[in-house]
Amino acid sequence: MDYYSLDELEVMQQNDFIRAAVDRVGVGVVIADPEQEDTPVVYVNKGFEELTGYEAKDVLGRNCRFLQGEDTESENLDKIRDALKSKENMKVELRNYRKDGSEFWNELQIYTVFIEKLNQDFFVGVQQDVTKRVEAERLVGHYSTEVKRLSTPIVPVEDGVSILPLIGNVDDERLQQMLDAVSNHVQEEKEDYLILDLSGVSFFNEEIHIGIYQLNQLLNLMGTTLILSGVTPKFAMGSTPYANFSELSLRSYTSVRQALERIRNDIQI
Ligand SMILES: Cc1cc2nc3c(=O)[nH]c(=O)nc-3n(C[C@H](O)[C@H](O)[C@H](O)COP(=O)(O)O)c2cc1C
Structure with missing residues (x-):
């Protein structure tokens, strides 16, 4: 022992x-x-x-x-x-x-x-x-990418023309996402026109006006014409401090249908 x-x-x-x-x-x-x-x-x-x-x-x-x-x-x-x-x-x-x-x-x-x-x-x-x-964490990452992708749907409507409807609130992150998505799309599809439809935007803040200004510059460089639709007088007035759209010779229409008609006229001329 x-x-x-x-x-x-x-x-x-x-x-x-x-x-x-x-x-x-x-x-x-x-x-x-x-x-x-x-x-x-x-x-x-x-x-x-x-x-x-x-x-x-x-x-x-x-x-x-x-x-x-x-x-x-x-x-x-x-x-x-x-x-x-x-x-x-x-x-x-x-x-x-x-x-x-x-x-x-x-x-x-x-x-x-x-x-x-x-x-x-x-x-x-x-x-x-x-x-x-x-x-x-991976699942959250996957869904947030998917949500972002779905929040900037670029829809081709006819040859050389696509529409990007903006819906809901637009913040910095979403604008960046919009710029990325548009530049990728335009690079691949070589669009002549991109219609940015604002009729579903719930309120207009500084970011949206600046974002549109940046989008216009980007598309200009890529040879694509940006056209705005769904523009309300409130939006047009709000945009003045950030970017004078008439100076940028940005065309804007009250509806997508009107914008499309004008584009068709352009193409025929
Ligand atoms: C205390 C200790 C615990 C370790 N536990 C793990 C472990 O749980 N899983 C693992 O993949 N590697 C573990 N390692 C790392 C490996 O033992 C090894 O250091 C690693 O593969 C890099 O070296 P190697 O290139 O020689 O393989 C541990 C290392 C130490 C010293």
């Missing part, structure tokens, strides 16, 4: 406390030894086993790269390599794979910790499954 001194028992109890606590922190914790060949894992907690499906015995003595796969982003691995080389703390989100091959997003933090008793540095890795958040 082994006998322990009170001091030794105290140390063992402390270690048990710490181990039990680290096992229950709800994240993966890994310690790797950079003094050994290929920086092998020397400790994993229960959280790591639960997160990855690997047991400690599968993992001890191996480098943590076994969690990676074909789709793990190489720029993140560069970031890890750099941080380990300079022993700087770091955080990355990377694609990892569990023992059963299923994929998860790992928010990995690595810290360098100096252990005085052993007179050496160790790397401590903390892994957290952030798959739900990453997927939600």
Whole structure:
């Protein structure tokens, strides 16, 4: 039977406390030894086993790269390599794979910790499954791109003529989106005319007037004539401080139909 001194028992109890606590922190914790060949894992907690499906015995003595796969982003691995080389703390989100091959997003933090008793540095890795958040962020990103795309629909109406109906509120971001969409479209389709229909705009602010001014300049450079439709007297008056549309020789009509008729007349002449 082994006998322990009170001091030794105290140390063992402390270690048990710490181990039990680290096992229950709800994240993966890994310690790797950079003094050994290929920086092998020397400790994993229960959280790591639960997160990855690997047991400690599968993992001890191996480098943590076994969690990676074909789709793990190489720029993140560069970031890890750099941080380990300079022993700087770091955080990355990377694609990892569990023992059963299923994929998860790992928010990995690595810290360098100096252990005085052993007179050496160790790397401590903390892994957290952030798959739900990453997927939600991607979905939001996808829908916001889709909403932006749908908010600037450029509709071809006949040869060389397209209409862009502006609907709802127009802010800086949407104007930028409009300028981008129009320049891409005109570059591809080489339109002669673009009708910007303002009848669905709920209120006119400074951004809209400036945006139209910029759009006109852009289209001029590309050899396309900008025509405004749905212009109300309120809009025309509001535009004076920002851009004098009559000076810009911008043609404006009260409706799309009227604008189209005038264009057809132009083409016939
Ligand atoms: C403590 C520690 C924990 C690590 N945990 C992970 C991990 O959870 N997932 C992962 O893909 N890489 C992890 N790594 C990174 C890899 O072990 C390795 O450093 C990385 O793949 C870059 O090196 P390599 O080019 O030699 O593969 C960890 C590294 C250390 C030091």
